[in-house]
Amino acid sequence: MPDLAFLAFLVVDGALAGAIYALAALAFVVVYKASRMINFAVGEWVMLASRMVASGLHGFGFGLGGALGLACVGMVALAMAFNRVVLRRLFSQSLLSSIMVTIGLGILLRGSAAIVFAGIPSRITSPVPLEPLVIRGVPVSIDKLVAAMIAGACIIGLGWFFHGSRTGLALRAIATDQQVAMAVGIDLHRHFAIAWALVGVLSVVAATLGSVVLGGGFGIGLLGLKVFPIVIIGGLDSLLGTIVGALVIGILESLTAGYIDPLVGGGFSHVASYVVLIATLLVRPYGLFGRPDVERV
Amino acid sequence: MNVPALLEIEDLHVSYGRIRAVQGVSLTVPDAAIVALIGANGAGKSTLLRTISGIVRPRRGTVRFLGEDLVGLPVHQIARRHVIHVPEGRGMLARMTVLENLRLGGFARSGHARALELDRVFALFPVLSQRRGQLAGSLSGGEQQMLAIARGMMARPRLLMLDEPSLGLAPLLVREIFRIIPRLTAEGTAVLLVEQNARMALQCAAHAYVLQTGRVVLSGPAADLLATPEVQRAYLGAG
Numbered sequence: 001m002p003d004l005a006f007l008a009f010l011v012v013d014g015a016l017a018g019a020i021y022a023l024a025a026l027a028f029v030v031v032y033k034a035s036r037m038i039n040f041a042v043g044e045w046v047m048l049a050s051r052m053v054a055s056g057l058h059g060f061g062f063g064l065g066g067a068l069g070l071a072c073v074g075m076v077a078l079a080m081a082f083n084r085v086v087l088r089r090l091f092s093q094s095l096l097s098s099i100m101v102t103i104g105l106g107i108l109l110r111g112s113a114a115i116v117f118a119g120i121p122s123r124i125t126s127p128v129p130l131e132p133l134v135i136r137g138v139p140v141s142i143d144k145l146v147a148a149m150i151a152g153a154c155i156i157g158l159g160w161f162f163h164g165s166r167t168g169l170a171l172r173a174i175a176t177d178q179q180v181a182m183a184v185g186i187d188l189h190r191h192f193a194i195a196w197a198l199v200g201v202l203s204v205v206a207a208t209l210g211s212v213v214l215g216g217g218f219g220i221g222l223l224g225l226k227v228f229p230i231v232i233i234g235g236l237d238s239l240l241g242t243i244v245g246a247l248v249i250g251i252l253e254s255l256t257a258g259y260i261d262p263l264v265g266g267g268f269s270h271v272a273s274y275v276v277l278i279a280t281l282l283v284r285p286y287g288l289f290g291r292p293d294v295e296r297v
Numbered sequence: 298m299n300v301p302a303l304l305e306i307e308d309l310h311v312s313y314g315r316i317r318a319v320q321g322v323s324l325t326v327p328d329a330a331i332v333a334l335i336g337a338n339g340a341g342k343s344t345l346l347r348t349i350s351g352i353v354r355p356r357r358g359t360v361r362f363l364g365e366d367l368v369g370l371p372v373h374q375i376a377r378r379h380v381i382h383v384p385e386g387r388g389m390l391a392r393m394t395v396l397e398n399l400r401l402g403g404f405a406r407s408g409h410a411r412a413l414e415l416d417r418v419f420a421l422f423p424v425l426s427q428r429r430g431q432l433a434g435s436l437s438g439g440e441q442q443m444l445a446i447a448r449g450m451m452a453r454p455r456l457l458m459l460d461e462p463s464l465g466l467a468p469l470l471v472r473e474i475f476r477i478i479p480r481l482t483a484e485g486t487a488v489l490l491v492e493q494n495a496r497m498a499l500q501c502a503a504h505a506y507v508l509q510t511g512r513v514v515l516s517g518p519a520a521d522l523l524a525t526p527e528v529q530r531a532y533l534g535a536g
Contacts, residue, residue, distance in 0.1 A: 166404070173390060173401050180388040183350065184452065185376035185405035 008138045010258040011251055016141075018250020019148035019155075020213060023206035024223045025230040025242045026158060027199045033162075033175045033237045034195035037087075038099045041106025043224015045199065048109050049075050050124065050207035050220045051117045058121045068204060075200035083196040088189055110221070124211040147209040154205055158198075159239055171195060175237065229277040235287025244289065249273045303328045303487050304349070304380075304456055309358035311341070311348050311511075318344040319355070320511040325504075326456060331478065331488045333498040333519060335532055336508035342491040343385060345508075346458045349489075350382035351375040362456065377405045381454040385461045385491075387445040391434025395425055398433050398444055402451030411451070418447045421480060439470035443477070450481065457481060458489045463497065475501050495532035499523045507532070 028042045039045075052074045056067025082105060090098045128146050132139040162168035170191055173181040178188060210220050230249050234241030257269035280287065304326040311319040319341040326332045334342050347353040349360055351372040360367045367375050376382075390398055399418060403411035419426040422443045428436060433444055442462055449457050459478070463471040475497050481488055492498035499505055499519045507515040507528065515522060522528050 166400075166408075169397060169401060170404060172393065176390045176392065177388060179352070179384070180390060181401075182372035183376055183382055183384070183388065184401050184448070185373050187371075187373045 005137045006258065009140075010254045012138060012140055013144065014251035014254025015247050016144040016148040016250070017214065017254065018247040019151040020206060020209045021223065021226045021230060021250055022243050022246030023151045023154060023202055023209065025227045025234070025246050026155065026239070027202040027206060028227050028231055029234075029237060029239065029242050030158075030195050030198045030202065032231075034171045035098075035192055036095060036175065038102070039199070040099065040103045041109065041224070042203075042227045043221040044106040044109040044113075045075070045203040046207045046210065046223050047221035048078070048113055049200075049203040050211045051113050051120070051122065053204065053208050053211070054122045054124055055117055055120045057124065064127060068208060071204045071207075072201055075204050076197045077200075079196035079200035080193050083189075083193050087192065087196075091189075122211070123215075124208060126212045141213075144213050147213050150205070151209060154202070155239075155243060158202075162239065167191070167194060226273065229273040229280075231287075232277050233280050233288055235289040238287070238289040241287055241289025245287075249276070252276060302326060303330075303363065304489070305359075305361040306345075306349070307359045307361070309345070309348065309360065310356045311344050311353055312356050313344075318511055319348065321358075322508070322511070322513055324506050324513065324516070326487050326489055327504075328455075329482045329485055329487050330504065331482060331490060331502040333495075333502035333505040334489065334491045334508060335493075335495040335498055335505060338493075339510075340508040341511040342508055343460055344511075346382055346384075346460055346489070346491060349375075349456075349458060350380065352382075376452065379452060379455040380458075381449040381452050381456070382458045383445045383449045383460065383462070385464060387441050389433045389436075389441050389445065391432065393433055394430055395433055395436070395444060396429040398448050399425070399429075399451050402448035405452065410453075414451050414453060417484070418450050421450065421477065422447045439466050439473065442466060442470075442474060446474075446477070446481075450484070450486070453484075454486050456487050456489060458491070460491045461493060462490070463492065463494045471497060495528070496523075499528075 024042055024046055027045065028039055031037050031039050049071055052071035053067045056062045056070040057064070060070070062070060086101055086105070087098055090101060126143040128142050130143065132141045133145070134140070162172060170181065170186045171194070173184070173186060174188060174191055182188060206223065207220060210223050214220070226249055230245040231242060233248060234245030252272050253269045256272040260268045302325045306322060306324045309319055309322045310317070322341070322345060324332070334345065336342055344353060348355050349367065351367065351370055351374070355368060362378060362380055367378070367380070390401070393401070399415060400411065403414050406414070424440060425444055425447055428440065433441065436444060446459065446462065462474050466474065471494065478488060478490065478501055490498055490502060499522055502519040505516065505519040505522045506513050507522065515525065515528065
């Protein structure tokens, strides 16, 4: 491949992967936006969702639609139960205890998934052709392209939900000031449940697209590790920032994998995003799109 | 006269830990009236409002609204009964637009009712109509106070509780706010007004209560209180 075409291939391939990362990152951002809570277990949520889709396909013999439906029901049920049983009890405690409990749940999910889903294949096969499309000498894999388009549609839908719907307005109000939100008649716990249900659905979509494109199994949980550099770059609560952050990380990984990994014997592409994460924290601790808290007195 | 008052508070006691903020307060707000609550800092005025809106739970006593005891109800349930609290410091959602803040005020209502209310609120506060697309944080202090009251009005409150609406405003804007408050009652809203600016409050209210260290020390028609020597000495700065 000529140099320029190789570069174009890496950029496009990275951006398409970035669109899927964005979905996982948004699962994180939705909860942060509504409750200032940091979910350290996004990777485990996505992993569990991918196992549920896979068992729908291979365990129950459903089609892709049925498997997705099954996983959505399962994940939303888990999310609502987690919110109702665990987080609601911790509501009056410090935020830190809620954050720690997400880590605990992550470990629990990882451990129990290995037992519950033992023996069930984890692959989710692509329903679209595998031969890449070649556009002006640059190969573009069709499954990645389709996955990125689905991810893009979900992101647009989510943007509308937050900025165009009544429930989205309420969630944004809760994120800014819970007292004000309650004072206008918003039921906080009901809206936290809605935010967590969204996490469940986003996990299923991210898991399915991620498994098809990046390979399934427990490795899909690694998607969770990409979330932190993305949201730090994006500024934690900005939808647009998250999308840009995800594309940056996707392309960065792809470029370092293409150019630097062969020189150092591989592996740098996995670390590169963390180098950027640390650099961002040093220069703009509130992210490229986040705003430092300014208060008018 | 057996018509129940809009709000009837009886023997209310509120404590923060060992500090007794409100000690046996009883007060009544008639329908569509303005009732002022005056007193020094720390007299328990804000605590009283916070108790009515459910943020704080009383140790003892009842808060009856249209005959129903509000004590123990969650904050959002009390708001949905059209008892609306505009807190001190206005509670602006600075990064949302004026329109979004107002929509939020009408959160518990249907889309149609919200649209009608928006017209009414813009008629009361024309300046907000001009600024509807602006971020709330970019408004001046006086405009933010108007937005806070307007957001409260979006819920079509039966009882609107205003905590220090004149705080930090220039005299001209204070007068503007006090010109608007009586107009709210024309919409069928009763106003419970907590104010440091006792003169302005007593001039626009029908009834008033004077609070001192958590107790009601004086109450009656606002015009009478305005003429009471004790009130003049303690709160109106007269020699």
